[in-house]
Amino acid sequence: MSVSQNLKFATHQKDFFITLSQRVNGYFKTNEIEKTANREMVIKTIFMFSLYLIPYFLLISGISTNFGIMLGLYVLMGFGLAGIGLSVMHDANHGAYSSKPWLNNLLGLSLNLVGGHAFNWKVQHNVLHHTYTNIHEVDEDISPRGILRMAPDSKWIPLHKFQHYYAWFFYGLMTLVWVVVKDFDRLFKYQREGFVKKQRANATQEWALMIGTKIIYFTYIFVIPMWLLHISFGQALIGFLVMHYIGGFILAMIFQPAHVVEGTEYPMPDDQGNLENNWAIHQLRTTTNFGHREKLFSWYVGGLNYQVEHHLFPNICHVHYRNISKIVEQTANEFGLPYKSKDTFFGAVAAHARQLKMLSSKPVRKEVQVAVAA
Numbered sequence: 001m002s003v004s005q006n007l008k009f010a011t012h013q014k015d016f017f018i019t020l021s022q023r024v025n026g027y028f029k030t031n032e033i034e035k036t037a038n039r040e041m042v043i044k045t046i047f048m049f050s051l052y053l054i055p056y057f058l059l060i061s062g063i064s065t066n067f068g069i070m071l072g073l074y075v076l077m078g079f080g081l082a083g084i085g086l087s088v089m090h091d092a093n094h095g096a097y098s099s100k101p102w103l104n105n106l107l108g109l110s111l112n113l114v115g116g117h118a119f120n121w122k123v124q125h126n127v128l129h130h131t132y133t134n135i136h137e138v139d140e141d142i143s144p145r146g147i148l149r150m151a152p153d154s155k156w157i158p159l160h161k162f163q164h165y166y167a168w169f170f171y172g173l174m175t176l177v178w179v180v181v182k183d184f185d186r187l188f189k190y191q192r193e194g195f196v197k198k199q200r201a202n203a204t205q206e207w208a209l210m211i212g213t214k215i216i217y218f219t220y221i222f223v224i225p226m227w228l229l230h231i232s233f234g235q236a237l238i239g240f241l242v243m244h245y246i247g248g249f250i251l252a253m254i255f256q257p258a259h260v261v262e263g264t265e266y267p268m269p270d271d272q273g274n275l276e277n278n279w280a281i282h283q284l285r286t287t288t289n290f291g292h293r294e295k296l297f298s299w300y301v302g303g304l305n306y307q308v309e310h311h312l313f314p315n316i317c318h319v320h321y322r323n324i325s326k327i328v329e330q331t332a333n334e335f336g337l338p339y340k341s342k343d344t345f346f347g348a349v350a351a352h353a354r355q356l357k358m359l360s361s362k363p364v365r366k367e368v369q370v371a372v373a374a
Contacts, residue, residue: 006273007132009282017280017312020331024313024324035316037097044299044319045088045107052080052114056220060228067235074239078246081114081175085251087302087318093122094314112213114247115179115221119206120186123195130314131279134259134266134286142260149359150260153268156362164356171252172245179217179244183210257348258307261288262355263340281337283311289341290348292325297345305348308339 028035037045055073064070091097092107111118124140132138134151142150148167149160187206190196196203222236265285269275275282291297291305298305303318309325310318332339342348 007135007138007269007275008273009275010278013278013281016331016335016337017278019335020280020312020328023327023331024316027324027327028320033320034099035096035320036099037091037317038319041091041097041317041319048080048083048087049110050080051083052077055080060225062229065229067231070229070231070235071239071242074243075246078243079250081243081247082250083300084110084114085175085247086254086300086304089118089121090302090304091317093118094126096315096317109213112209113217115175115214115217115244117183117187117206117210117213119196119199119201119210120183120190123190123199124186126314127195127199130311133283133311134264135275136266136268141255142266151266152359152363153266154359160360161362163360164353167356168249171256172249174248174252176241176244176248179214183214253349254301254304257290257342257345257352258288258304259286260352260355260359261342261348262351262358264288264355280312284308284332284337284339287311287340288348288351289325289339291343291345292322292341293343294345298322305345308341 055076059070059073088097088107089110092104092110095101095104097104097107108118108122111121129139129141134142136151136153137143143154147159148163148170149156187196187210191203196206221240222233225231225239226233226236264287267275267277267282267285277285287307289306289308294305303321304310306318306321306325309316309321309328312328313324316324329339329341342351
């Protein structure tokens with residue numbers, strides 16, 4: 001049984017989210033706009049897919065036999081991979097891209113196109129991370145990862161003393177680990193813990209879809225370039241690793257400063273599984289925005305520098321976050337609640353680095369002193 005099944009959010013403090021939801025809904029109604037994708041989002045979708053697919057087709061067309069140029073195309077594919085994940089797949093798998101479920105499902109499978117599996121991502125991200133943000137052993141984004149310690153309640157090992165130095169290297173392996181190992185491990189885990197059934201999915205179909213799409217993925221990534229270009233497996237492997245390292249590093253650099261950052265909170269339930277705050281206030285206390293003034297950066301990262309807005313309204317397409325952020329901040333201030341934000345992206349990364357360093361220290365063991373009456 002999953003630990004999350006025993007957790008319960010507080011049922012009080014509801015006025016904040018009721019008021020906020022009314023105001024956000026009023027914004028869309030007053031301006032007569034939909035909460036889903038608009039023309040800007042469609043253009044961005046075309047751009048992100050092009051950033052991944054055009055370099056690939058140029059690569060297999062044999063435009064150049066120079067390995068340096070070929071490697072440059074893999075680099076562009078890495079930026080495209082991250083762009084698809086941040087700006088297209090993410091909204092689609094939240095059901096925020098379109099009011100049509102079939103279109104969300106189709107675009108959500110863009111994760112399978114780049115080697116992952118959409119169902120696993122929905123469980124880990126939508127169900128566990130978005131519901132139980134920063135809760136140790138439930139939110140898998142901060143759960144123990146062996147060489148990385150992301151939460152104060154995670155087990156400490158001596159190697160963690162140096163994690164603020166070496167973590168940056170391992171961030172680039174994120175998508176590579178997902179594609180090669182983690183997808184299989186997660187689907188086994190989610191099937192065993194009942195998440196497959198709870199999501200009304202068919203385990204056999206998910207296994208078939210995942211394995212089938214991975215065969216297609218590795219065929220177009222390895223077999224076709226080797227066959228058409230007569231390059232060695234080693235050359236194809238280098239290109240594959242470079243592409244995923246760039247994509248993985250970009251994704252990690254966007255997601256980590258939003259939650260594993262100086263000033264964030266890591267709420268833990270009591271012995272009965274009760275959490276101190278309701279879900280909406282929990283999100284405010286565990287999530288941080290950054291880089292609001294950096295418009296080009298915000299455009300590329302799918303508005304995910306507006307993490308507070310995203311966590312409170314994951315069913316709204318990210319192109320609207322900038323406008324509703326003013327409503328969210330104002331309402332939070334009115335209710336005396338935190339609205340956490342770093343001015344710049346690099347400021348957020350620096351705050352993440354300081355948090356990694358803080359978590360690298362061995363926890364001080366609390367000794368219970370018992371006073372003995374004379």
